[in-house]
Amino acid sequence: MSNFLDALGSVMNPEVLLLILVGTFVGIIFGAIPGLNTPIAVALLLPFSYKLGTIPAVALLLGVYMGGISGGLVSAILLRIPGTAAAIATTFDGYPMTRKGLGAEAMAIGTFGSFIGGAFSAIVLAFLAAPLTKIAIQFGPWDYFGLMVFALSLVSALVGKNVLKGYISMLIGLFISCIGLSSLDGLTKRFTLGMYQLEGGVSMVILIIGIYAVPEILRAAGRLKEDVTTAHFEKKRFYVPGKENRGKKFWPLWLQSSIIGTFIGIMPGLGSSTGAMLSYTAAQKTSKEKEKFSTGCAEGIYASEVANNAVTGGALIPMLSLGIPGDSVTAIIMAALILQGISVGPLLFTQHPDLVYVIVLVTFLANLAMFVIQSLGIPLFARIVQVPRYYLLPLIVMCCAIGCISVNNRLFDFYLIIVLGILGYAMENNNYPLPPLLLGFILGSDTELYLRRSLMYYGSFGNCMKMFSAGTVLVIAAVVVTVVALAMKSETLMSRLRRKGSAGTGKK
Amino acid sequence: MKRIVSIILAAMMVLALAACGPAASDPTQAPNTQAPNTQAPSTEAPTNPTDAPTEAPAAWVPERDITLVNPYEAGGTSDIPSRIYADYISQHMDGRMMNVNCIGGAGGALGAQEVMNSAADGYTILVAPAGYAMNYAKGGLEWTYEAFDPVCLYVTSVLAVAVRSDSPYKTYQDLVDAVKADPGNIKMGISTGGLPQFSVYAMEAHEDMKFNTVDIGGTSVKATELLAGRVDVMIDSLGGMQSYTESGDFRLLAVFADSRHPAYPDVPTMLELGYTSEETSVMSQVFGIWAPKGTPAEAIDYIAGLFEAAANDAETVEKLNAQCYTASFMDTDEYMVYLKDMYESFVDFANTYAG
Numbered sequence: 001m002s003n004f005l006d007a008l009g010s011v012m013n014p015e016v017l018l019l020i021l022v023g024t025f026v027g028i029i030f031g032a033i034p035g036l037n038t039p040i041a042v043a044l045l046l047p048f049s050y051k052l053g054t055i056p057a058v059a060l061l062l063g064v065y066m067g068g069i070s071g072g073l074v075s076a077i078l079l080r081i082p083g084t085a086a087a088i089a090t091t092f093d094g095y096p097m098t099r100k101g102l103g104a105e106a107m108a109i110g111t112f113g114s115f116i117g118g119a120f121s122a123i124v125l126a127f128l129a130a131p132l133t134k135i136a137i138q139f140g141p142w143d144y145f146g147l148m149v150f151a152l153s154l155v156s157a158l159v160g161k162n163v164l165k166g167y168i169s170m171l172i173g174l175f176i177s178c179i180g181l182s183s184l185d186g187l188t189k190r191f192t193l194g195m196y197q198l199e200g201g202v203s204m205v206i207l208i209i210g211i212y213a214v215p216e217i218l219r220a221a222g223r224l225k226e227d228v229t230t231a232h233f234e235k236k237r238f239y240v241p242g243k244e245n246r247g248k249k250f251w252p253l254w255l256q257s258s259i260i261g262t263f264i265g266i267m268p269g270l271g272s273s274t275g276a277m278l279s280y281t282a283a284q285k286t287s288k289e290k291e292k293f294s295t296g297c298a299e300g301i302y303a304s305e306v307a308n309n310a311v312t313g314g315a316l317i318p319m320l321s322l323g324i325p326g327d328s329v330t331a332i333i334m335a336a337l338i339l340q341g342i343s344v345g346p347l348l349f350t351q352h353p354d355l356v357y358v359i360v361l362v363t364f365l366a367n368l369a370m371f372v373i374q375s376l377g378i379p380l381f382a383r384i385v386q387v388p389r390y391y392l393l394p395l396i397v398m399c400c401a402i403g404c405i406s407v408n409n410r411l412f413d414f415y416l417i418i419v420l421g422i423l424g425y426a427m428e429n430n431n432y433p434l435p436p437l438l439l440g441f442i443l444g445s446d447t448e449l450y451l452r453r454s455l456m457y458y459g460s461f462g463n464c465m466k467m468f469s470a471g472t473v474l475v476i477a478a479v480v481v482t483v484v485a486l487a488m489k490s491e492t493l494m495s496r497l498r499r500k501g502s503a504g505t506g507k508k
Numbered sequence: 509m510k511r512i513v514s515i516i517l518a519a520m521m522v523l524a525l526a527a528c529g530p531a532a533s534d535p536t537q538a539p540n541t542q543a544p545n546t547q548a549p550s551t552e553a554p555t556n557p558t559d560a561p562t563e564a565p566a567a568w569v570p571e572r573d574i575t576l577v578n579p580y581e582a583g584g585t586s587d588i589p590s591r592i593y594a595d596y597i598s599q600h601m602d603g604r605m606m607n608v609n610c611i612g613g614a615g616g617a618l619g620a621q622e623v624m625n626s627a628a629d630g631y632t633i634l635v636a637p638a639g640y641a642m643n644y645a646k647g648g649l650e651w652t653y654e655a656f657d658p659v660c661l662y663v664t665s666v667l668a669v670a671v672r673s674d675s676p677y678k679t680y681q682d683l684v685d686a687v688k689a690d691p692g693n694i695k696m697g698i699s700t701g702g703l704p705q706f707s708v709y710a711m712e713a714h715e716d717m718k719f720n721t722v723d724i725g726g727t728s729v730k731a732t733e734l735l736a737g738r739v740d741v742m743i744d745s746l747g748g749m750q751s752y753t754e755s756g757d758f759r760l761l762a763v764f765a766d767s768r769h770p771a772y773p774d775v776p777t778m779l780e781l782g783y784t785s786e787e788t789s790v791m792s793q794v795f796g797i798w799a800p801k802g803t804p805a806e807a808i809d810y811i812a813g814l815f816e817a818a819a820n821d822a823e824t825v826e827k828l829n830a831q832c833y834t835a836s837f838m839d840t841d842e843y844m845v846y847l848k849d850m851y852e853s854f855v856d857f858a859n860t861y862a863g
Contacts, residue, residue: 328582338583339591
């Protein structure tokens with residue numbers, strides 16, 4: 001308890017509080033602009049953090065982390081272009097709400113949801129870090145493989161109206177993830193078409209801009225005149241979700257999404273986009289009003305935003321207790337701590353218990369700061385959709401260009417964006433859902449890596465399947481989901497054909 | 509009215525972005541403006557070679573930040589010393605910074621490829637581990653240090669064999685006996701494409717035994733596999749395992765060094781265990797700095813000077829030692845000789861032991 005009070009004392013100091021605010025603000029900006037993302041922001045601020053001392057450095061970097069994950073919702077909701085990969089699932093219900101003129105409300109819901117998820121995961125981090133770590137290390141490569149295959153099949157089956165097209169989209173994503181040097185040993189160049197620029201693979205930022213932003217710009221350019229969304233929103237200083245969008249009936253959903261997000265966070269490598277998408281599909285399955293999803297409902301936004309911020313606290317758990325970062329941002333934060341002379345790992349909790357509490361408190365406060373800053377910013381953000389599209393679109397193109405140039409400093413990526421944009425446009429216009437493609441891309445190389453590792457560990461796929469483990473169960477579950485989904489799909493197809501057939505014969 | 513407000517807002521955003529624009533596009537412009545400058549000395553050199561040396565020393569001062577590419581995961585064995593160096597260097601680099609950028613993947617080949625393909629202007633340099641020589645020797649990589657302009661050697665680390673504290677293998681000999689009794693079934697965890705892969709070959713050849721060698725990924729995640737008991741034994745650098753030995757989770761059986769490590773006086777070296785220095789020569793973890801081929805000599809001298817200053821800085825040395833690294837510096841000429849020997853001994857080793 002005295003440790004906690006010490007930590008509270010060191011966090012409640014103007015410098016630390018200010019750095020939390022600054023970090024969160026920078027994070028929100030980097031998150032909201034498509035093409036800039038949280039790892040870039042953290043990497044940029046890392047050299048400054050060296051000079052700050054341990055606690056202020058932690059405050060700054062965690063602030064960026066929390067702000068960045070949440071900031072992506074702004075462009076996801078208003079423009080249907082996810083600012084970061086974490087906000088992909090937020091577009092499903094966020095953008096339809098904007099189309100109804102409820103953009104501000106949607107952002108308020110997302111912001112509030114982010115706070116709930118982040119706060120929940122901070123509490124889990126404070127009280128359950130040690131036992132959860134024990135569970136996490138029991139997950140081996142085979143279990144990760146199972147988990148990833150399960151996530152891929154579940155999301156492909158449930159997102160989008162046509163199951164088969166969902167799977168095709170996911171497979172395209174897996175294919176794109178194969179481009180470049182092979183992930184385990186780097187011995188083979190795959191699908192590079194002789195272009196060295198492709199040897200490093202396609203980067204996430206490029207893919208999101210290409211698949212989401214370019215088609216959105218093309219589509220909007222096609223309906224310049226008729227489609228100036230008139231977002232009439234109440235003039236308020238501070239936006240919180242309306243009464244109908246908060247309260248008791250959302251409690252189960254919040255809890256469920258928080259738990260899914262935190263759990264996915266603890267598993268190194270899965271990341272917040274996977275957490276949000278799994279949470280969304282779970283919310284859709286457990287909801288009593290399934291048909292409301294994807295039409296612009298509060299539940300859909302909560303499911304995504306609660307979960308993606310809950311991932312943050314989860315991802316800090318293995319980093320602090322084992323020295324194993326949960327995602328790319330926590331990896332950089334860990335490096336920062338090591339440079340401050342803190343050895344992150346099994347001894348942290350006994351050697352620096354006060355620091356653990358500081359991290360918990362900062363996580364909580366950064367989420368609070370995110371909630372306040374973002375809520376204050378909503379009226380400003382909401383005006384974006386009032387800007388006529390012939391001003392807005394060039395701006396978006398410019399944002400995207402900056403984003404894509406910032407990745408590798410080369411023009412090649414710009415051409416790549418155009419190619420991917422055409423792919424995205426063609427797919428959307430033919431009702432192929434894009435989220436499975438992105439998830440396939442995000443999880444693709446790790447799925448391959450863990451499969452190859454499992455084969456090294458246990459010799460053959462048969463040996464892996466013979467084991468009684470979570471991996472085996474999940475692989476079987478993935479196969480079942482796929483078979484059932486495709487079978488149901490073909491059944492509706494069959495019944496439709498039959499109906500058509502009988503209608504046809506009836507006429508004759 | 510609304511229209512005017514929205515136009516003003518849009519204009520503000522354009523301005524805000526325009527302000528960001530130059531900053532973001534600066535790096536892309538700079539190589540173009542840089543290119544004539546860097547080429548100038550090389551085209552002039554043949555005509556009046558006497559001029560070059562007098563102009564050269566003062567010529568190169570960085571105009572922007574230098575990117576140090578670490579070809580492995582953040583927080584790993586190569587990342588930590590690089591960041592410790594970069595921290596010192598950033599304070600002594602004429603107002604510019606050295607930023608570490610982690611481009612991991614494909615056993616370190618991805619990051620190397622990135623640097624190889626970037627402009628040879630001194631603003632992008634690579635952390636080069638001994639693993640590259642190993643990967644070349646066993647046919648995994650097509651290029652050697654000759655595809656780059658080596659700058660200097662800056663840090664060394666020591667590999668060690670670790671098991672879990674509750675493992676039945678109390679000594680190195682216990683492990684050898686167990687592997688011999690059950691060939692191909694004791695799981696040895698290493699990172700594919702890293703130096704430990706050769707250490708395993710050396711051990712297998714020397715003792716005439718066979719591990720089941722499995723990939724457990726980069727330093728920051730691999731410890732889980734031994735913690736959870738999914739592998740029986742692993743080889744990694746001391747720095748990466750220090751926190752687990754201190755916490756009592758891991759026990760070290762041997763270190764790949766010529767003399768015992770001050771922090772672990774009870775752990776025998778491979779020499780003591782009957783290995784020849786030839787066998788252990790391919791097991792020492794060294795990290796150098798490589799620049800893209802064609803980088804101006806003045807830039808290389810400048811960067812090597814920065815690393816030398818850092819290696820002599822007491823605070824930097826202390827930070828490195830705390831993480832079980834040694835600040836060993838070699839200048840460009842010395843390092844070139846070292847690299848040549850290293851590549852030769854790795855190729856010899858591969859021919860003799862790994863088949």
